[in-house]
Amino acid sequence: MIIDVKMFAAARQYTSQAVVRVELEEPANVSDLKVALLQQFPQLEPLAGHLTIAVDNDYVDDEHLLEENSEVAVIPPVSGG
Amino acid sequence: MIELVQQPIDAGRVLAHVASNEAGAVVLFLGTTRQFTRQRETLSLDYECYPEMATEKLQQLEAEARRRWPIVDLAIVHRLGHLELGEASVAIAVSSPHRQDAFEAGTWLIDTLKQVVPIWKQENWADGTSQWVHPGVDPPESPLNQPGECKP
Numbered sequence: 001m002i003i004d005v006k007m008f009a010a011a012r013q014y015t016s017q018a019v020v021r022v023e024l025e026e027p028a029n030v031s032d033l034k035v036a037l038l039q040q041f042p043q044l045e046p047l048a049g050h051l052t053i054a055v056d057n058d059y060v061d062d063e064h065l066l067e068e069n070s071e072v073a074v075i076p077p078v079s080g081g
Numbered sequence: 082m083i084e085l086v087q088q089p090i091d092a093g094r095v096l097a098h099v100a101s102n103e104a105g106a107v108v109l110f111l112g113t114t115r116q117f118t119r120q121r122e123t124l125s126l127d128y129e130c131y132p133e134m135a136t137e138k139l140q141q142l143e144a145e146a147r148r149r150w151p152i153v154d155l156a157i158v159h160r161l162g163h164l165e166l167g168e169a170s171v172a173i174a175v176s177s178p179h180r181q182d183a184f185e186a187g188t189w190l191i192d193t194l195k196q197v198v199p200i201w202k203q204e205n206w207a208d209g210t211s212q213w214v215h216p217g218v219d220p221p222e223s224p225l226n227q228p229g230e231c232k233p
Contacts (some may be wrong), residue, residue, distance in 0.1 A: 006132055009201035010213040050218050054199070057134040073131055073199075079214035080128070080135075080159060080200025081112050081171050081191060 001026045003033065003066060007071035011051070014043040024066065028073035030055075039073070047076050082156040083139040085130060090158050090169045101152040105175035108183040110191055112171040114164050122207035126164045131199040135159070138198045142190055150186040152177050157190065170202070188202060 003022050007015055022036045030053045037051070038044055050060055051069070052075045055066070059075070066072065096109055110212050139157050146152060153176040160170050173190050177183040194200075204220050205211045 006131065008199065008201070009216070011213055027118070031089065043210070047215070047218060050215065052171045054134055055108060057137045059197075071133075071140070073134065074212070075134075075199050077214060077215040077217050078195070078197070078199055080198050081132070081195040 001066070001068050002071050003028075003068065003070075005037065006071070008074065009076050011044060011047060011074045011076050014047070025056060028066050029062065030060055030064045030066065033066060033072070034062070042080045048079055051075075052077075056076070066081075082141060082154075083169045084158045085132060085135060085139075085142075086160055087162045088160075090160055090172045092169065092172055093210045095158055098156045099174045099176040100154045101176055103160045103178065104153045104183075105178050106180035106183040107174065107176045108180070108187040110187050111169045111175045112127045112191070113167075113169050114166050116166050118171055120205070124206050124207050125166065125168070126170065127196060127203040127205065127211075128159075128161045128164065128170060129201055129203075130159070137211045139194070140195075141194055142198070144194075146175070146190055148183040149189070150175075150177060150191050152182070152186055155186070155190070157194070159194075161169060161200075169228075 001024050005020050012018055024032055025037055038048055054073045054075050055070045116123055146206045156174045158172045164170055173187055175183045203211055203213050
């Protein structure tokens with residue numbers, strides 16, 4: 001399964017990409033995605049442990065199963081306001 | 082009213098949006114760009130967001146605030162892009178029949194916005210470095226950040 005993942009703020013800065021493509025074996029959950037992201041982009045290490053994943057505009061936990069057509073994003077800790 | 086804007090926030094327009102004869106109180110909160118953070122000097126800030134999700138989360142905040150308090154109207158406007166010192170990055174206005182509800186709702190809205198809405202700020206420090214602000218994350222030694230585009 002191919003997942004395109006949107007990157008923001010420091011996550012985009014560290015990967016130099018606004019969208020990264022990750023290939024996962026099915027079935028894959030959010031925890032699998034985090035492991036794959038850190039393997040493929042070791043430069044994300046400073047954010048490891050702080051990465052929250054959003055699927056279709058909502059925060060999801062590590063057990064959430066991913067589907068190929070979902071909109072997936074890495075949400076580093078937010079700092080609006 | 083929920084807005085993500087690139088232009089300076091017009092506080093008068095935000096207040097006008099919540100004005101009503103049903104209201105006995107209007108509370109306006111402005112978040113502004115501060116010069117010093119723990120003795121470190123800021124020259125300017127850059128904000129970016131995940132537009133679709135930020136809009137959806139702000140709409141959820143509005144709905145939840147209306148469920149919790151007897152709100153006549155409310156407005157949340159967040160600025161994006163480059164901000165100079167003293168400029169407002171966010172405006173929240175709440176009108177309600179009595180003042181306590183407006184104060185409580187306004188406090189809850191800004192506190193919750195800062196926890197859940199996918200918006201990020203980058204500090205442009207006086208020493209020439211820039212740094213994305215990610216609460217709880219230790220910053221790397223020499224950040225070289227470039228703010229991205231965010232057009233809601």
